[in-house]
Amino acid sequence: MDNQISNYGDNFQQKSKYTRVNLPQHQLDWDNKPEQYKTYPNAAKKIKLPNPEFDISIPFWRIVLNRRSIRNFKNEPITQSQLSLLLYGMSGLTRIYPQFEFRTVPSAGGLYPIEIYVIINNVENLSQGVYHYNIPDHSLELLKEGDTRAQIANACLDQKIAYRSAVNFVWTAIIERSKWKYLQRCYRYLYLDAGHIGQNFYLVAEALGLGACTIGAIFDDELNELLGIDGISETAIYVGVTGKKRV
Numbered sequence: 001m002d003n004q005i006s007n008y009g010d011n012f013q014q015k016s017k018y019t020r021v022n023l024p025q026h027q028l029d030w031d032n033k034p035e036q037y038k039t040y041p042n043a044a045k046k047i048k049l050p051n052p053e054f055d056i057s058i059p060f061w062r063i064v065l066n067r068r069s070i071r072n073f074k075n076e077p078i079t080q081s082q083l084s085l086l087l088y089g090m091s092g093l094t095r096i097y098p099q100f101e102f103r104t105v106p107s108a109g110g111l112y113p114i115e116i117y118v119i120i121n122n123v124e125n126l127s128q129g130v131y132h133y134n135i136p137d138h139s140l141e142l143l144k145e146g147d148t149r150a151q152i153a154n155a156c157l158d159q160k161i162a163y164r165s166a167v168n169f170v171w172t173a174i175i176e177r178s179k180w181k182y183l184q185r186c187y188r189y190l191y192l193d194a195g196h197i198g199q200n201f202y203l204v205a206e207a208l209g210l211g212a213c214t215i216g217a218i219f220d221d222e223l224n225e226l227l228g229i230d231g232i233s234e235t236a237i238y239v240g241v242t243g244k245k246r247v
Contacts, residue, residue, distance in 0.1 A: 012187065015184070016184055016185045016187065016188055018185070024183050024185075026183065028180070028181060029180070032180075033180055034174065034176045034177040034180055035177075036101075036111075036112065036177075037134075037135055037136050038115050038132070038174065039132075039134050039136075039137075039141065040132055040134075040141040040143060043132070043141035043142050043143060044142040044143065044144075044145065045141075045142040046134070046137075046139055046140070046141055046142070047126065047131075047139055047140040047141075047142065048137070048138070048139045049080065049083065049084040049087065049138050049139055049140060050080055050081045050084045051084070051138075052084050052085050052088040052089075052092065052138075053081070053085075054085065054207075055207075058207050063203055063206045063207050064203070066206055067202050067203055067206045069202075069212070069213040069214070070211025070212060070213055070245055071161045071211075071213050072164075072211070072245070072246040073161070073164050073165050073166065073211055073241075073242075073243030073244060073245070073246055074243065074244040074245070074246050075122070075164070076122070076166075076243075076244045077122045077123055077124045077166060078122070078123055078124070078166045078167065078210065078242070078243065078244065079123070079124050080123060080124060080125060080126065082208050082210065083118075083123055083126075083167060084138070085204055085207075085208060086167075086169075086201065086204050086205065086208070086210075086242065087116065087118070087133050087138075088104065088138065089104055089200050089201070089203070089204035090104070090105065090116060090169070090197045090200050090201050090204070091103050091104065091105060091112070091114070091116060091133070091135055091197060092104050092135070092138065093135065093136065093138075101136075103135075104200060105193070105196040105197050105200055106193075106196055107189075107193050107196070108178065108182065108186075108189035108192065108193060109178070109181050109182065109189075111177050111178050111180070111181060112177070112193070113173050113174050113175070113177040113178040113186075113189075113190055113193060114171050114172070114173055114174075114190070114193050114194055114197055115132070115133075115171070115172045115173075115174060115234070116132075116133040116135075116169055116170075116171060116172075116197075117130060117131065117132055117133070117143075117169070117170040117171075117172065117227050118130075118131040118132070118133055118140060118167060118168075118169060118170075119131075119148055119152050119167065119168035119169075119170060119226075120166075120167055121147075121149050121163075121165060121166055121167060121168070122165075122166040122167075122243070123166060123167060126140075127142070127145050128145070128146060128147045128148070128149075129142055129143070129144050129145040129146055129148065130142075130143045130144040130148060130226065130227065131143060143227075143228060144228070148226060149162070149163045150163065151222070151226050152168050152170075152223075152226065152239075154219075154222065155218055155219045155222035155223045155226060156215050156217065156218055156219075156239055157217045157218065157219065159215060159217070161213060161215075161241050162215065162239065162241050164243070165241035165242055165243045166242060166243035166244065167241070167242050167243070168239060168240070168241050169201065169239065169240040169241075169242075170223055170226075170227060170236050170238075170239050171194050171197060171198075171236070171237060171238040171239070171240070172227065172229060172234050172235060172236050172237065173190040173193075173194070173234065173235060173237050174233065174234045175190070175232075175233060175234070175235070176233060178190055178193075190237065191237065194237055194238045197238075198214045198238060198240060201214070201240045201242075202214070205242050209244075209245070210242050210243065210244060210245065211242060211243055211244065211245040211246075212240060212241070212242045213240070213241050213242075214238065214239065214240045214241075215238070215239040215240070215241065216238060216239075218236060218238075218239060220235060220236055220237075223236035223239070224236050
């Protein structure tokens, strides 16, 4: 096997290092800054989610201590309110200013390159299908209606938890949104940003009494095809599954 191929991870780590003698110097092109949000104006349907209402009586440290990966789910639906809180906890807007919005997670440079797609298997009063989370509107955009459980499970290296879950979240990265500022080093930050979202996903699921597990072993282009993205400018990088815990 070609050494460049077999050691691509090592090469990436070394080539994306900052050094004092090799620190990129570039001017930010504000006229061509990528759009902060992705929306689907021609979505088949737009579903406004319930306003996120948190139970402030739930103790934070109990949530942290009990957080773990759960791989067994009941064949029961979760509610739209639970879905709303999961999405808001992963990337909802918290403080809105004229030129910038803060979210529930940090992001390198405040660029937020991660998008959230929602594969609904079993949610009360929502059709099965592939949806996109419209962050500024806190709504779901229906992209493809139908049962895609087999496709999502197959794309997650045939892991059945993605078939049995109530919802699968697919986190994608819009590369240029981060590369605009950080050039090639952006790839380091994409995965850090996804990790922040993944941890919030676990914590919110635990607060709601739901099971959660994240999946990094994916067939990238099978997921990209399911979502209708090109795998180059935007690509799937991480998956989270959730549902009612089977005790």
